[in-house]
Amino acid sequence: MHSKIHRKSHKRVLFFAEAVTLAHVTRPFSLAQCLHAREYEVHFACSRFDDFIFLDSHFLKYPIFSISPERFRRNLAIGRPLYDFKTLERYVEEEVKLIKKIKPSVVVGDFRLSLSISCTLSNVPFVNITNAHWSPRAPLPPTPPEHRVVRLLGTRLASRIFSRIWPFIARLHAMPYDAVRKKYGCAPYRDLREHYTRGDVTGFADPPTLIPLPRLQINERYIGPVLWSAPKPLPYRMRSLSAVGRRLVYVTMGSSGSDRSLPLIIKALRDLDFFLIVSTAGRRCLASRDDPQVTWMPYVDGALAARLSDFVVCNGGSASVYQALSEGKPVLGIPENMDQVFTMSYVQHYGAGILLSHRNIHTGAIQSAVSRLLSSNMQAKALQLSREIAAHDYRKVFPELLLQL
Template identity: 25%
Template sequence: MIILCIPYTHTLSHLSRPLVLAKELKSRGHEVIFAGESSNTAFIRQEGFSVLPVYEPDPEILFGNIRKGKLRFISNAEIEHMIEADLALYSVVKPDIVLTDGRFTAPISTHMAKIVHAAIVNASSTEYRALPYIPFFDWLHERLIKRDTRLWKILDQLNLRLEMLVFDNIMNIFKRLSKKHGLKKTITSTNCLTGKDITFLADIPEYFPTKNLPKDYYHIGPITWQSNLSPPAWWPPNARNQLIYITMGTTGLGDFFQLAYNLFQEGQYTCVMTTGRQSERMPTIPGHIYIEEYIDGDMVVKACDAVVCHGGNGTIYQALLHGKPIIGISTIPDQAYNMRRVESLRVGMSLSWKEFYTNPKMLLDTIHAVLANTYFAKNARQMQKILKTCRPAKTAADIMERYMKTKS
């Protein structure tokens, strides 16, 4: 097969998942070509894949809109521009199948080009999620309505329908384009990240439950990238105290790093912090705080006692794969949704960006609370046992090959 991968390369979470699957597909003899335009495409080239240019939305605008709570997260003109870029790319590559992660125009453009489309997505970004994305009724105290009652489940279902109705009608360009181009499956802002033909849910149902999944949706488990970065010269750290790993992905806020840096100079914990090039270089203080732009995350998570992150899906699963508890400081709704699950499963605690920014010391207090209560780590190890049974890249590659055989 000729497989064209189009991740949203500005964020490593959307880039790394198809990259892992691409390595599995390449090992089976398939040709895999990537497309993207950010500086992060260097990671793709390091793995031996070619990368063609393709237009991608500006992350400052996209994530800026999302952080501001704008349901119209991207303009109609941008969507039209992306579809044109998709179609131009398809005409050059002529792929048998397009694999995407974060490319919300692909379900429409692949229909227009009559190409098979598979997508990697989180269960939270589908209409089959079992839990509300924005909990409208959480203000109701549990003394009024217990969370395990039938009434609460009815409210959850009402919540889901309302949030999808509002979101899909505000961003109704997806519906209009679906009708214009005669799509069998109507694309909406709720399902625009899913696949036209195959959807891989990079989740386990124990973490993100779903309901009424169609037969072309598959739980494959989290796809985590095994970095080939060499350890820094200072590794392993001289950890005088418990070791904390801090990573804010590539959608974090630059202000965070200096505030966190100031906290960990005090020496209550030893810290390894990665900035993802989102902050000015800060000096390492041996024994207290170690700073890198990027690092082998698995190496650090395995050695640390807890992970502080932005609540990104990939980082949460990386922590749980090693049985480590999580402290999350979310900056966008997706991350807040993830952290509600972390708290519900009692594998970590959440801190809002406003709480941290107003009083950074709250981060140290939260870390202390998580490390002092052993049930967080115990529950994380239970999740680790489930995650160890997943073979996401192999499962996804098998499904793609079987599907394409039915088309030949």
């Protein structure tokens, strides 16, 4: 899969992607793509290399083990820690071997939470790409995430006491990571969010005005949203509908969202006379596909779909949210996991989108949200964020960050 190359004058960068969701692959892929071949020797480790992402890439590729997306989603759904001790131990052993083989100048990881251990053991700088809402200094959102504790207490009670039950949830999820850190002689962290954000350098893939932290540490930097669109053109019919003024909505529940809400979303928007572009992120969906108002695609150029749409409906994950906001379009987010709730809470607080709980979703709630999404105030807030995203261009900021290492 890879051949030997000798470029002693180049900075050698090793990327690790955690292929449990599409976003945790495409984000490091986009960062790798922005490094100029004359200055960097790029190596990329991932459990799978799908052609629709990697086909034209020229960096060296290495297969590694990751848990399956299905197992990841299952753990999320039941509120179980995402990784167990044996899995994390396997990650560390494999990462250390690969780092020793490649001898990189720097390692870059996206949601590969074992890398803080592996890079310490290998004495190589680690750049951790994450979102600022995971910082221990970021305030917790008022909306409780999907978790079995929330289901036991009920949404209303959990919302009132979320800040008090969070330490319990965080401690439970941090236990496997701290156990593995202890095995390899690394000190445990005080908070689950430290596992998510610690690195020799931490790059927050967000606009700072959306998720402002009280203060940045000396090793932290906002690199801006890292954007990616599938190289899949929109059908001419959808582009022509936009050209003649028909109202469009781009709907994508992503690779980590549930498609259980799709039939309800589609009905609510159809009843408002919208035409829909629905991306399934490669997953099979049982909803009817015989509707002339709905165009189904496994993958789509999401940036173009968002640009042509009045607003975007998604699972609230940062990849789809920032894709919409970069095009100046407000977002209806229907999150199911903690990360998605955190992202949408900040977007809603800013005024550029609306968070609807998947537990209480119904046609009336969706249609009421639509009228607010189309308001001039929310449209203006989304446009404002699009300018902020353009001002924090990861393609410029990320290479500058690497030069400082």
